[in-house]
Amino acid sequence: MAKMKVIWNGKSIGNQVEIDVGKVERKTAEQIADDARKLAPVEERSGFRGSAAMRTGASWKSWIKRRPGALRDSIKVVPGKWGGYLVTVGGHDEFYATFIELGAPAVPITIGYKTAPIDGRPFMRPAAWRNRNTFKRNLSKAVDKATR
Amino acid sequence: MRPVWKGIYSKFTASTSAAFYADMRGQMFLQQARQNTTFPYCVFSIVGHDHDWMFNRDVEDMLIQFNIFDDRHSSDIGKAFDDLNTLYDGCQMTTTGYNFIHMNLDWSQMVKYEDEITQHTRPIWQYTVQYHMLIETT
Secondary structure, three states, X not given: OOOXXXXXXXXXXXXXXXXXXXXXXXXXXXXXXXXXXXXXXXXXXXXXXXXXXXXXXXXXXXXHOOOOOHHHHOOEEEEOOOOOEEEEOOOOOOOOHHHHHHOOOOOXXXXXXXXXXXXXXXXXXXXXXXXXXXXHHHHHHHHHHHHO | OHHHHXXXXXXXXXXXXXXXXXXXXXXXXXXXXXXXXXXXXXXXXXXXXXXXXXXXXXXXXXEEEEEEEEOOOHXXXXXXXXXXXXXXXXXXXXXXXXXXXXXXXXXEEEEEEOHHHHOOOOOEEXXXXXXXXXXXXX
């Protein structure tokens, strides 16, 4: 009786899945970043005309350097250290990113902005939230395609 | 999403002897606190809202954020976080016009604001707590 031989290309299928899933991850991360840029608040004017007492200290210098759209422009997609991609926001000049995303206490803040409470205007989480179902669908399609 | 706002606030005020109500001294606000509100207090808001379909059901899928602020010891805000979870994590809630499905803890983070940033007499603690809520139209 003739022997039957089955050739299993598991490694090649696995590699293809990895490539296609990586593409979906990158595309989703870029879509999240695009949506976050649309949602990010942009001030109408640069700088802040605070009181003389507020114009002291190193933090003030970085505050007056602000320009409208700086927060939006700081949104980036970077490869994750352990795979995947990260959508990041903020930096040295956009230190206030977490105040905007999460909100801040109802007290005057020395570095300016405004003396009313910062109520928070989330833009990163809503962007990720609205893309989660699309990501799942595209991930499923990519795995199907690679294993077909 | 008024039914959700009302549901959350009604749960908070339902029992004025409840631990979280006492922790916050009855102060919980929607979206923004009044300027110079005395600590401690809580602010809640909807940070993500999707309309979805599940078979023949219309569901509203939401992320709800609570911010607890306190200028006392870190253990006080830790207790407030525990009491908030006792009240809302896995709770049942009345959302008029909708069937409530679930509300579960999703994510949390604690931040300390130093007094030189806030000009407040003491450091301020902020506990951001996010819940996932699912309701469906009746």
